[in-house]
Amino acid sequence: MIEVLFIPPAATVQDLGRDGYWSQGLGRAGVMDALSHSVANMLLGNDVDAATLEIPLTPARFRFRQAGAFALAGAACGATLAGRPLPRVWAGMADAGDVLELGPMTSGARSYLALPGGIDVPAVLGSRSTQLREGFGGLEGRVLAAGDVLRAASETLPLPPVGLSLTMPALRAAGAAEIELRALPSAEHGDFAPASREAFWTTPYTVSQQSNRQGYRLEGETLAYEASGELRSHGIAPGIVQVPGGGQPIIQLADSATMGGYPKIAAVIEPDLWRIAQARPGDRLRFRQVTLAEAALAARTQQEWLAGIRTQLEGFLTRQRGWL
Amino acid sequence: MPDAKLSMIGSRAVLFQPSCPFDLANQQRIWAIADEAATWKGVREAVPGMTNVTLLLDHVPTGLDRIERDLAALWESGIRKQVEGRLLAIDMAYDGPHLAEVAGMTGLPVDQVVRLHAAPEYTVYAVGSHAGYCYLGGLDPRLETPRRKVPLPRLPGGSLSLAGLQTGVSASAGPSGWNTIGSTDLSFFDPERTPAALLRPGDRIRFNPVEVKA
Amino acid sequence: MFDKQDLARLLDAMRAHGVGTLEIEGGDMFLRLALPAGPAPATAAEAKPATATAAACSPDIGTFLPRGSDDGLPAIAPGDAVRAAELLGYVAQGAVRAAVTAPADGIIASGIPAPGTLFGHGDPVLTLETRP
Numbered sequence: 001m002i003e004v005l006f007i008p009p010a011a012t013v014q015d016l017g018r019d020g021y022w023s024q025g026l027g028r029a030g031v032m033d034a035l036s037h038s039v040a041n042m043l044l045g046n047d048v049d050a051a052t053l054e055i056p057l058t059p060a061r062f063r064f065r066q067a068g069a070f071a072l073a074g075a076a077c078g079a080t081l082a083g084r085p086l087p088r089v090w091a092g093m094a095d096a097g098d099v100l101e102l103g104p105m106t107s108g109a110r111s112y113l114a115l116p117g118g119i120d121v122p123a124v125l126g127s128r129s130t131q132l133r134e135g136f137g138g139l140e141g142r143v144l145a146a147g148d149v150l151r152a153a154s155e156t157l158p159l160p161p162v163g164l165s166l167t168m169p170a171l172r173a174a175g176a177a178e179i180e181l182r183a184l185p186s187a188e189h190g191d192f193a194p195a196s197r198e199a200f201w202t203t204p205y206t207v208s209q210q211s212n213r214q215g216y217r218l219e220g221e222t223l224a225y226e227a228s229g230e231l232r233s234h235g236i237a238p239g240i241v242q243v244p245g246g247g248q249p250i251i252q253l254a255d256s257a258t259m260g261g262y263p264k265i266a267a268v269i270e271p272d273l274w275r276i277a278q279a280r281p282g283d284r285l286r287f288r289q290v291t292l293a294e295a296a297l298a299a300r301t302q303q304e305w306l307a308g309i310r311t312q313l314e315g316f317l318t319r320q321r322g323w324l
Numbered sequence: 325m326p327d328a329k330l331s332m333i334g335s336r337a338v339l340f341q342p343s344c345p346f347d348l349a350n351q352q353r354i355w356a357i358a359d360e361a362a363t364w365k366g367v368r369e370a371v372p373g374m375t376n377v378t379l380l381l382d383h384v385p386t387g388l389d390r391i392e393r394d395l396a397a398l399w400e401s402g403i404r405k406q407v408e409g410r411l412l413a414i415d416m417a418y419d420g421p422h423l424a425e426v427a428g429m430t431g432l433p434v435d436q437v438v439r440l441h442a443a444p445e446y447t448v449y450a451v452g453s454h455a456g457y458c459y460l461g462g463l464d465p466r467l468e469t470p471r472r473k474v475p476l477p478r479l480p481g482g483s484l485s486l487a488g489l490q491t492g493v494s495a496s497a498g499p500s501g502w503n504t505i506g507s508t509d510l511s512f513f514d515p516e517r518t519p520a521a522l523l524r525p526g527d528r529i530r531f532n533p534v535e536v537k538a
Numbered sequence: 539m540f541d542k543q544d545l546a547r548l549l550d551a552m553r554a555h556g557v558g559t560l561e562i563e564g565g566d567m568f569l570r571l572a573l574p575a576g577p578a579p580a581t582a583a584e585a586k587p588a589t590a591t592a593a594a595c596s597p598d599i600g601t602f603l604p605r606g607s608d609d610g611l612p613a614i615a616p617g618d619a620v621r622a623a624e625l626l627g628y629v630a631q632g633a634v635r636a637a638v639t640a641p642a643d644g645i646i647a648s649g650i651p652a653p654g655t656l657f658g659h660g661d662p663v664l665t666l667e668t669r670p
Contacts, residue, residue, distance in 0.1 A: 019368065019369075020368075020369065021455070021520065022369045022371050022380060022452075023358075023369060023370070023371045023372070023451065023452075024451055024455060024456065024513070024519060024520055024521035025451045025452040025453060025454055025455045025456055025457050025495070025513070025521060026455040026456075026513070026520070026521075027454075027455075124515050125515050125520060131455070131515075133454055133455070133496050133497070133498055134454070134455050134495075134496050134513060134515070135496070136515045137515075184332045184335065185331075185332075186331055186332060186333055187329065187331035187333065187339055187341070230488075232341075232346065232373065232374035232375055232376060233373055233374045233450065233452070233453070233459060234333075234339055234341065234373035234374065234376045234378060235333065235337070235339065235371045235373055235376075235377075235378025235452065236333060236378075237333050237334035237336075237337040237378075237380070238334065239334050239335070240333050240334060257452070257453045257454060258371070258452040258453060258454070259371075259373060259450065259452035259453045259459075260453070264331075264333060267332050267333050267334045267335065267337070269335040269384075270334065270335045270336065270384075271335075292332070292384065292385060292386065292387065292388070293386060295335045295384045296335075296383070296384040296385075296386055298335075299335065299383070299384050
């Protein structure tokens with residue numbers, strides 16, 4: 001059980017999202033960075049769909065009301081527990097009264113805090129994710145505030161006394177200045193001017209300050225849409241890159257509307273959405289066109305990576321039990 | 325190949341857009357496709373848009389040929405879903421901040437704007453954008469107005485607004501670039517209710533003016 | 539506070555470094571460990587007055603990864619002061635990194651092992667000079 005001492009009004013309880021209500025107009029919500037969220041859960045032996053706290057703004061401070069395990073993953077934010085520095089990916093024990101502090105983010109844009117069994121909030125419509133617009137799910141359908149208390153869904157402390165960290169996939173390729181996003185051409189790709197298509201796939205786009213759970217507005221080469229007439233509203237999914245009248249792209253994300261009508265140049269593949277979630281205003285993105293086969297392979301590769309982590313963590317626990 | 329477009333709008337999301345006029349008969353074909361496709365193996369959800377349908381798949385498809393053929397065959401079959409749909413009368417206060425402006429833009433007196441807006445039986449074509457929001461067909465063309473140049477950052481839930489040839493009632497607070505002419509207390513989405521969304525495609529709405537304040 | 543495992547590690551470290559007795563004081567706690575006299579390593583140094591050492595031991599079998607590579611933490615070097623339970627580095631197997639932590643408040647007295655150095659469970663990884 002931990003108490004929030006201080007937190008900017010942007011942190012929400014999320015799981016992998018609310019499936020099955022798209023046709024009622026309800027978006028998925030859910031974590032922006034499913035990879036860090038899943039790793040934080042797995043470090044505690046939780047289901048990957050257990051609820052974590054998504055923290056997009058720091059500093060934040062929590063106090064453990066009783067001793068317990070916790071895990072952190074995502075952005076590097078100078079976290080400390082009882083004054084001792086923690087790495088950006090961490091699972092360990094805290095003593096009663098310990099203060100967990102997250103400082104300024106130096107790399108990445110979101111940290112995830114996990115508790116044993118997940119954060120204990122009621123499931124609504126099959127998920128514990130916060131639906132900010134509709135005001136339900138998560139903790140009372142809202143962002144966290146000082147004084148809130150987060151309970152662990154499980155009393156068990158599955159961790160050995162050894163602290164754990166993990167090697168995560170790199171946000172950028174070694175030596176790269178930009179974050180690469182793999183994407184499929186989308187419905188109106190062919191209706192953009194050839195030079196605009198070329199620019200989209202070859203020049204970098206900068207993440208603007210207008211970037212949040214609904215979407216990221218990007219700044220870069222203006223994209224000229226050459227078809228005329230309004231599009232009829234249609235379903236939109238996280239990762240879709242829309243280009244409104246101004247010619248600057250927007251990537252729709254976890255809390256986007258479920259329908260829209262702007263021209264769509266591309267769709268970022270699901271296994272790369274976590275990279276957007278960890279991109280900060282000012283970071284530069286580069287889109288790389290992939291085929292469906294490459295998108296399918298990327299999805300499989302990420303699932304296999306997560307399964308491999310689960311196996312490795314089980315191996316670690318088995319070794320630890322042998323030594324105790 | 326029939327005149328329809330299939331495209332990826334996500335690595336597991338496919339958008340099917342047949343080329344057709346925007347009318348109720350074609351929308352009924354879309355509802356039929358969505359119902360049918362939702363039962364296909366590998367399809368998690370099927371969502372009707374405005375004369376288009378989006379499928380959310382379980383996995384990234386390895387190719388689109390099969391799904392394209394199946395969707396095109398369904399469309400070509402011309403099968404329509406003629407929903408009985410319920411008719412809902414909604415008490416509406418025509419008291420929105422832009423009612424007088426809409427009267428000005430359309431060149432009609434306020435009373436006439438309200439009368440024209442409350443006259444038709446609207447059909448829910450699609451549900452989406454935000455939870456419980458309905459895309460309605462049936463607005464009188466005399467009420468066509470442009471979108472607002474400066475959107476309102478936070479319009480309360482239950483706001484009746486219109487723009488272009490579309491009209492609808494917001495189900496929760498959010499930004500809006502439409503012209504707002506009324507308000508209601510009705511809840512269009514309630515997670516405690518089954519189904520949570522009040523209205524489904526094919527349902528019909530009639531607005532009952534309880535107050536006019538411009 | 540020390541548990542059985544900590545004590546075992548301390549004793550291992552004492553044997554490894556030829557330390558016969560070890561005294562640790564912290565708050566209201568005092569711990570004195572003494573090994574029976576026996577065949578000590580030839581390199582055993584005479585007990586230095588007024589200082590004690592403590593080893594940070596490997597919690598797993600794996601290869602060493604220093605702190606400060608990609609974990610958002612500053613690197614550490616000999617001479618740095620660290621606090622009890624502070625993370626000093628990792629012993630990694632695949633992607634899983636087990637934390638090597640300081641057994642007590644102290645100063646890093648040994649070199650930092652080269653990345654990739656292999657350690658067994660309980661092997662001393664770093665030595666701290668603890669305050670007497």
